[in-house]
Amino acid sequence: MTLLEAALVAVAGVCAGTINTLVGSGTLITFPTLLAFGVPPVTANVSNTIGLVPGSVSGAVGYRRELVGQRSRVLRLASASVIGGVLGAVLLLVLPEGAFEAIVPVLVVLGLVLVVLGPRISRRVAARHAETGGLPHHGAWWVWPAIMLAGVYGGYFGAAQGILLMAILGIGMDEALQRLNGIKNILGAVVNGISGLLFAVVADVDWQVVGLIAVGAVVGGQLGAGIGRRLPDVWLRATIVVVGLVALAVFMTR
Template identity: 45%
Template sequence: MSGLDHLLVVLAGFGAGLLTSTVGVASLLSFPILLAVGLPPVLANASNTLGLVPAGAGAALGFRRELRLHRGLTYRVVLLAGIAGSVGAALLLALPPGVFEAIVPWLILGTCVLVGVQPRLSAWLAVRRASSGRSSARVTLGPLTTFFVFVTGIYGGYFGAGAGVMMIATLALGLDVDFRFVAALRTLSVMASNVVAGAIFAVVAEVDWPVVALLAVSSIGGGYLGARIARRLPATVLRIAVVLAGGAAAVALLI
């Protein structure tokens, strides 16, 4: 790669770090740039997954106050996403490239809709629970939420573009917690999926280590800065940003 290519990768890492902790579509920025500088798709995917792990770590540091709110819940979601990430990595190595290309944009669009309507839908579900005598707030993972966290973790380990938006929709609908905590937990869970998938790629797949290093170094700062920005945004503004970014990502994948 040329010096300009290296600069593009560094900028992609920083931008992806920002997106990791704000709107959750980091790979939609970094992955196309890796393709543009000449990496084959599977090599670019594995290198991107490893390179963006520090972005999640930087974001987790920025979100540390929010993540302390529900420690037990945080540990369970992170563990679940990490296990699921190993399944996603195995699928990437076993299945033909691009096997999910047709369905991914529609999954992202659907989860964008869920993120947008989540406050009204959660209020309706709360009324339903109250009428049935179950009015307590949901701060633990139910069976359905557990299933969708696991499925989203698999997708994160497999490819990951838009996985953050999917995880936000899953957690926001399945739990009665502050949306900023949801954003923080989304970031940490996607990182857990990437850590496990990245470890597998490092051992059994081809990885471009110079690209991984450039992404890793530049994405740490972006992840931390993005978390600081997301912490200060009103929940409604953050929600709108997630929906807009997810919609743009879905359209980009469709075309």
């Protein structure tokens, strides 16, 4: 990897860390960047997952004020994320690489659809809260299994995992979205951490890529928690969509 390529990977890590802290889908930045530089798809995915773990932790620390009083919620839901993350990582490792290459474009499209529909999801969340008049502190009964399924998805690929989590938490819990975003960052860190630990032991990892993304993602996590909230949502979504389309183009022309 050249010095310019290394710098671009680190910058992609900064962007991914920022976007993950805000809305999720940072993988749609780093993953196509790695593909463009010739990193094999599965190696790119596992290296990206490990590299983004410090960024997820950084974002969670940045949202520590929003996490006050939510310890029991976080612990309960983190158990679902651990199970889901392990299952998703195992699926990535046991399924043939051809299956991964066939599934990834579908996952990217799903991620882009969720990004585009984000505002509509938010409006429905607000309407749902107004109609129900509140939910139990730990959320509706289906939140835990839904978080586990999101963890399976996150352990396997991860793009738009944060948006899936926010949709689940927003609909299933009666809480301010910024406080739910704090929970989302913790759960994303748990999924990436548990799947990354498994990948580090048994998968082909490019540790240079991991280091570059990790450094960038830590910086991005703080940016996302600090000043990123003031960025217009439409610009974030537009950036993710453009990069996601690039990812599809790169993948389809391999």
